[in-house]
Amino acid sequence: MASGRSGTMFPSVLAVITVLLLASVFAPVALGSGAGAGDEPQSTASDDSIVIDDDLPENGSTVEVVVRLEEATVHETASDAATERRLETHAETTQDPLLDYVRDTDGVSVEETFWLTNAVLITVDTDEVDYETFERFDAVEAVHENFAVTVPEPPNRANATTMATASSLAAGERRTTTGLAQLNASPVWDAYDTQGEGVRVAVLDTGIDVGHPDLELATDDPSDPTYPGGWAEFNATSQRVTGSTPHDTGTHGTHVSGTVAGGATTGTAIGVAPEVELLHGLVLTDTSGSFAQVVAGMEWALQEDADVISMSIGSTGKHSQLIDPVRNARESGAVVVAAIGNEGAETSGSPGNVYEAISVGAVDRNGAVPSFSGGERVNRTDWAGAPDDWAAPSSYVVPDVVAPGVAITSAVPGGGYESMPGTSMATPHVSGTAALLLSIEPDATPDEIETALTETARVPESRTADGTTDGSDGDVVDTRYGYGIVDASAAADALVAARASLEPVTADEPNGETDGTDASNPLSSPVLLGGIVLVAAGLVAALTVASRRRNDDR
Secondary structure: OHHHHHHHHHHHHHHHHHHHHHHHHHHHHHHHHHHOOOOOOOOOOOOOOOEEOOOOOOOOOEEEEEEEEOOOOOOOOOOHHHHHHHHHHHHHHHHHHHHHHHHOOOOEEEEEEEOOOOEEEEEEEOOOOOHHHHHHOOOEEEEEEOOEEEOOOOOOOOOEOOOOOHHHOOOOOOEEOHHHHHHOOHHHHHHHOOOOOOOEEEEEEOEOOOOOOOOOOOOOOOOOOOOOOOEEEEOOOOOEOOOOOOOEOOOHHHHHHHHHHOOOOOOEEOOOOOOOEEEEEEOEEOOEEEHHHHHHHHHHHHHOOOOEEEEOOEEEOOOHHHHHHHHHHHHOOOEEEEEOOOOOEOEOEEOOOOOOOEEEEEEOOOOOOOOOOOEEEEEHHHOOOOOOOOOOOOEEEEOOEEEEOOOEEEEEOOOEEEEEOOHHHHHHHHHHHHHHHHHHOOOOOHHHHHHHHHHOOEOOOOOOOOOEEEOOOOOEEEOOOEOOEOOHHHHHHHHHHHHHOOOOOOOOOHHHOOOOOEOOEHHHOHHHHHHHHHHHHHHHHHHHHHHHHHHHHO
16 A cells, blocks of 8 residues: 555655745746736825826816826837827826726816826816816826917017018029028938928927918819818817818917928028928817917827927926827837926926937027027926836936028018018927938937937037036936037938848848847747756656655565
8 A cells, every 4th residue: 555655645745846946937927927018007095095187176166177188108119100009098098087087077077188197178167066076987087277378478479571482593592481491401301302201290389370381281183082181270278170171270389380391492592301291180270279279289190100200389488298298109119309498497398308209499590599599407306296117217308409490581470471580480480400310210200300409410610508417318407508509411321220220130130120038028939948847858767767766665
């Protein structure tokens, strides 16, 4: 009997040891896989409180509020399309309980839902529903006002300008505005044979006059089945206006659009990238709009596959509510370019001062920063309610770069041209430059575009040292110039050189795919798997021999 029991015991021990051995390897993998890209984070509430904006009116008011819910975890390695799907799915899942409640409750109504940031615009009758009501939902984190976003206050208003006609130019001569010349745009056109072809730029502003001879949207032909294609208008409650056709509620949107993509019908080129596919989202009426309108416009731009989002708009101060829309747009593959504002030194505005935006200040034709151009050192602690997982360093300088922004001539409604100043005018110069870079290197990432712009930016020798600090990469950065004046030609050369130096794709790794190993997954290593097999086989052999000897002894 003893002999029989010992003969079966060792195989059992062998099985247990083998299982434990394999489990010791598999267990960390199983535990680590619980937070994968496709998993929704669990809703937890450490307490029942949410952050309620102090600026919201109290009882007796009917007010639009933005209810913010927990944000999705976006993985840097995900594709642009996967990132957008992740954001949309997460928003839909977490917003459902809130939307069900609103549908069944008097005194509240839904105006619009958002996915670029997980938010819902709700009208609340504060006599019937108080803001604390939203604490019942685990996913809700904050309630804030639908605050105003505007065109930066212009430092002054210039008079209309008469442009040169094509007939006044010598044969073969190319003329550009002084802004384009200062930017070094035309050398890029010549050296790389591109004016932005294949790139989509979305301008979010006051609208556009597509009847202007120097302007054309991606689709502006009413007979085209995709019309209006490159156009969208968002009303005061951030809903897209059905049947809207392109128009400008002021002059600002037409002017900045002209600097991005305007033509040269007079003989003078006004646009940095005249061959881009131009999109325009009307998010401000005349000069003013709201947070919700801007987010709606950004979502539309991404859905229309915009490569660059250009915003010569903002709200003075640090508005942490705009952090998630900007960083999620960038994670979705868009280069976000925004004006820093016209309030002068030691000031800035959002979204321009959000870390993930390329913030733009102004210079005059002599390379001097005008007094109106904003700029400051931004401390992370300046942002009330900034996300815990925000990648911003403890402090950073804005603007990132400066560009021509004084006496900038561009298109205005009615077919004319006008000279205007402002960081609003500087911003489309940088947006157009980003489009040129993407036309040359279509696979370049937003990080690569920003690096090319900042590392090649030039600074005049006459610059004062006031406010100068060292950038995180060792370059000199200051609160007036940032990294310096954008040089489109130098940026293009630098980007091409940088991407040419990337490791070539090997025959074993087509299309940049890896060999299948994953540093975070120990089972993906053939060497480790081989070792496991050898160790297991050794244990099997050793235990089998031991079992036979023990049986022989008995």
